[in-house]
Amino acid sequence: MEERIIRFLDLFPDEITTLVVIGAALLGGWLIKVGLLAALRVYERRTGSLAARSVRRHLGRALTFFVPLLLLSVVLPLAPLSPKPFEVVRRAVEISLIISFAWVLVRTVSVLEDLVLDHYHLDQDNNLAVRKLLTQLQFVKKIAVSLIFFVAAALVLMSFATVRRIGTGLLTSAGIASVIVGFAAQRSLGNLLAGFQIAFTQPLRIDDVLVVEGEYGRVEEITFTNVVMRLWDERRLVLPLTYFIEKPFQNWTRTSSQLTGTVFLYLDYSVPVEALRTELQRLLAASPHWDQRTGVLQVTDVKEHTLELRVLVSAADAPTTFDLRCEMREKLVAFVQQNYPECLPKTRAVLG
Structure with a gap:
């Protein structure tokens, strides 16, 4: 089958053949993505599946790029290009595929978050266990997304030979660099470690009621660097994570909301x-x-x-x-x- 396709493509000029291969791959990938989402839509209507709805909502746009690029990377060897142009196109497709795959993984994390949140709700009367879980979930999600971006960026950069050589040279001076970075990022690292401590020892949690600096409010968000409190009058109070490790504060819902x-x-x-x-x-x-x-x-x-x-x-x-x-x-x-x-x-x- 593959030989027949190659013989058929040989009937056309190389430029046209290349455009046909690329266009057919992108169009075919787009049609596969449309068919997949249509099947999920039908399945959702029949069963009311939250997973299907969440996949369509979060992954729809990312799959629009990932599936065609994945199919293009498979059929690209059929394009009759000379070595240098082929290497340029292959490298561009490879980088685009890595970026789109990272996007898919990030959106997959959001799908998993939806599935967890569907089983746990903050609006119930005794929500202490839920607030504990959601606090850890929010921090773990941020860690996972950061790791995905970091690995994707590293893979893209390491696909270039020049960057690989520079990286090898940098590794030889990693000891000195780590000391310099340690001093420069001391406060950021302190916030990161404070975030781990807050996520797992939980002196405060999402939706906890706090009194901090004389202000009454609820914990709305916990990021890598700070805590956002929604005050009673709809203002937002933003404090660094280290504040809650180093200074006293009132938590009115630490063990119970009563x-x-x-x-x-x-x-x-x-x-x-x-x-x-x-x-x-x-x-x-x-x-x-x-x-x-x-x-x-x-x-x-x-x-x-x-x-x-x-x-x-x-x-x-x-x-x-x-x-x-x-x-x-x-x-x-x-x-x-x-x-x-x-x-x-x-x-x-x-x-x-």
């Missing part, structure tokens, strides 16, 4: 504390925010003009705790205003 919140009231000495306790229990029982763990009212201090009353209430997570605190503060103050207005803070003076 929290206990405080409400302080300052009222006159004549306030009936027991009546307030009873009202607090009634309000908590009627509140959808309370998780029934903690609901306490205590006199925690005696000021010069007022009593300090501290209310402790608990809820399932930080936003719910904040809403519960605001609700209890508002309704307890309204209760005092309506039933014991004389117990609101007042200043006494003796005239005479």
